[in-house]
Amino acid sequence: MNIENSLLATITANKKYLPKIKIIGLGGAGGNIINKIIAQNLFANDIDIISINTDLQSLENNDAPRKIAIGKNAYYGAGGSAKTGKQAAIESQEAIKDAIKDADLLFIIAGMGGGTGTGASAVIANLAKELNILTISTVTIPFLSEGRSQKAEIGIQSILETSDSVIVIDNEKSVQQNTRNNQRSNSHNLFFEAADNAIIETIKDICSIIYNSEEMNIDFADMKSTIQDSGIGFIGTGKGHGKNPILNAIKEASKSNILQKESLEGANSIILNFSLPEDVLVETINPALEYLNKFTHGAEIKFGLHHTTENFVKVVIIASDFINVKNDQNLDSIERYSEELEAWVPKTISQDTTDIPAIILKKQAIQNAKNTFQKLNK
């Protein structure tokens, strides 16, 4: 499908173009989340939900309306081997292509560290890229105690190469977040629940931007240009009450640390979607945008909004295209400079030192250093 043409068509029809969204749950962890999504009946029927696995038995127990078993010998699963998972996806690529080809936006949900999720997700993301489908991979990385960390890192690296954006949900972090919010939830299952919910929320939030920005529109093209080829992304949501609800919401969203990317700092492009109560003035968004602009050191910001009947402001932030704020060369010169000052600036402030012009103290120190250096070289 040619998106630009369809956008044109929708403009002439003066009606918002709704892109086709598909969600793939990959492997055991992905399949579990798909089951939850279906059980909660979260998404309208026009979003396609697909489960993909190498394990037939597990697929049989899945509630997705569309299921694809991958691999020639699909039956027993990938046995924890990412290589087998990858091979299986390559063998079944025609079936996968067929299932996703009419999508504009594809979510891939997978757990990193096992066989199918780790191995197959990069292959699927690659197929999507070939079909010009915007792809957001939402992956969980396992607990350190599960001992699968290195494999998970490799898995993430390979998806990063192909997926437009990778949203990494760290189980350890979601546990921290979860225990902070609710002291009583200490069972292992609840920990996984937190990570799963984070993925579901993330997808829901992105979909809501596409479906809900009625009054000021973020169109899909905006979203695509922000997310495409952007690497590890940040997504956060926040609710804001009080005197400065918009700002409070943004602050909360920028601190939601369930994702591996901790801060918005250094983001080059940001999409925001506001849900505003009727009594919150649209004008008050401006200072909040300035705040974000300063905080990120000048990100390009696009936003949409709609009104709600709730009594608080909700904001969804998607940020991407991060640059490394502190580059190493810069840091080096800062360190060198501070060592230089350390060498000559008097450590105590006294009449004696303030009476002598600072430049004389500085030059003396430089001269002394030179003398010592010469002595050492003799």
Place this chain on the structure above:
Amino acid sequence: MSDLTIAALDIGSSSTKTVIAEFINDKLKILGTNISQTKGMKHGVIVDISKLVESTSEAIRKASTLTNATVDSVYASITSKDLKIINESFSMPIQSGQVTKSHIKNLINESKKKKASEFKGKHLVHTLANFIVDETIKTENPVGMHGDKISANTYFILSPSSISRNITKSIKMSGYDIQDIFLGPLANAKAVTSYEERDIGIAVIDIGAENSSISVIVENNLVLNKIIPIAGTNIDKDIAKVFGFSVQDSEKIKIKYGYAVTENIGSQKIEGHNINEYDLAEVIEARLEIILYHLKESLKKDSSKKQNPFSVLELISSIVITGGSSQIKDIDLLAEKIFAKKVETRTPAGEDKFFKTISNPKFSTAIGILKMAEENSNVYDEMELNEGIMGKMTKWYKELF
């Protein structure tokens, strides 16, 4: 408050800055300004109160004559190197399910009680607080919100009683009523930063004539304020000693031809003086390096937040420089190199059109005092906690006169 003429008074060691403004429908309109010499004060310490009274009354008189206005009352600021910032948290259940003023009153009073011993001999200048309802919603004004539990994170800013007493006394003896006393660095920060900046965290460096200070404001609370007794005058004296000018001439040359960074400065002669730009910049740079180095070091020594593993510098996003010496060209570049943060110099006018007429950074604190007077900053004090600000002031008067 209706149609009331007030004076904001920033008594610095070398000069007293006065801004006269009029309250019209709770909004302030600036009528005029004045800078005159301060007497009886050295490095922020009052050394001769009768001289201070003399220069204070002259400062207000000059400003009111200039603006043709009669000053009804005065707002002043205090600065102290012995400032104490006490941070305390307290939580309580909200039995009624809705936060009321009395919850806030209790939270602040309880926090105060926990630290009662530290209040001895101190004047409570400000009570700043943040509230958290049900451990999720953070706000400065929770009154009317619903929830089960409320906690307050309160900052008490205390100065030695003698300082407030002496300032109050000298203003009173000049023949004016004192309406309120604000903390100088906080007022200064309000004049040159926005609410959002103070919310995410910002440091304000104020380089005046005799003192330099750094204030760190995070979530609209002053978390740190440090003062060092080296500032603009030291630069002037250095220039005077190295090149043989008078101190007054040195100050003028500094502002007109001076640079804070020697990088990229050529050796072109300065007109009318037998020195070149590079040599001048070298002298200024070295002194500013000492000032900024010590301001940065003072951040490391802060121990008010034991539980916080971060250094204060990590709490802020950028730094603003203001005060008389911020006029030195490229001072922002020098500070950026030393602090490794984004640095900007600002004058009190900022983005606020209302204050557009005043752009001299010397007026930052006085303008900040007006802003605080306007927004009635001492809201928590006004809730008649133990003793409202007015109660507190009246009590002093009784003690003093």
